[in-house]
Amino acid sequence: MSEADRQKWNTRYREQEGTGEPSAFLRSLADRLPSTGRALDVAGGAGREALWLGRRGLDVTLADISDVALEQAAEAARAAGVGLRCQRLDVEVESLPPGPFELVLCMNFLWRPLFAGFPKVLAPGGLLVFAQPTRSNLQRHAHPSARFLLEEGELPRLIQGLEIVSYTEGWTEEGRHEARMVAVAGAHRTWPT
Ligand SMILES: C[S@@+](CC[C@H](N)C(=O)[O-])C[C@H]1O[C@@H](n2cnc3c(N)ncnc32)[C@H](O)[C@@H]1O
Helix, strand or coil: CHHHHHHHHHHHHHHCCCCCCCCHHHHHCHHHCCCCCEEEEECCCCCHHHHHHHHCCCEEEEEECCHHHHHHHHHHHHHHCCCCEEEECCCCCCCCCCCCEEEEEEECCCCCCHHHHHHHHEEEEEEEEEEEEEHHHHHCCCCCCHHHCECCCCHHHHCCCEEEEEEEEEECCCCCEEEEEEEEECCCCCCCC
């Protein structure tokens, strides 16, 4: 199954041009994210978020199942003169890279068992930034299909061992129905609202 997933994603990335722009959600957090230390982008694809974080000064590891996405991300990082660590990883069968990370990002990827792993790799005070469409997204978009979507109100229930500091669910500026969350590990950290 995982090899089939890898091939499916490799084909998609071969058909795609460029790494894309970082999400509006991530950019909206710019003032509140760390700009030093280590960051992990889980299932980060061709690196649109990872490159943005790297440009801001973080030492970023991009983990993804797709070799093609990782090659594209590495090439874009070289071209931009940004340091980026790329790791081929199937999160359905392998553990997350060892932390501690000041920031863990997981956008547009849902594998529920990951929520048990996030606290183990976050540094004390480290942030988890997570966003994923919910079932309501099907009202306007056929993809992602239902099995990749969160139920309405499900995301806070998935969080384990972290304190939720920000959570929204609704139609976004990008036209998708999305659950968005920031959660903090261990030691309390002030989160400006
Ligand atoms: C919808 S894309 C999102 C990419 C990126 N996070 C973004 O928002 O642009 C989903 C990503 O998950 C990756 N992926 C799928 N299954 C995976 C797995 N088992 N382990 C790691 N990455 C996986 C795909 O290769 C793809 O890059």
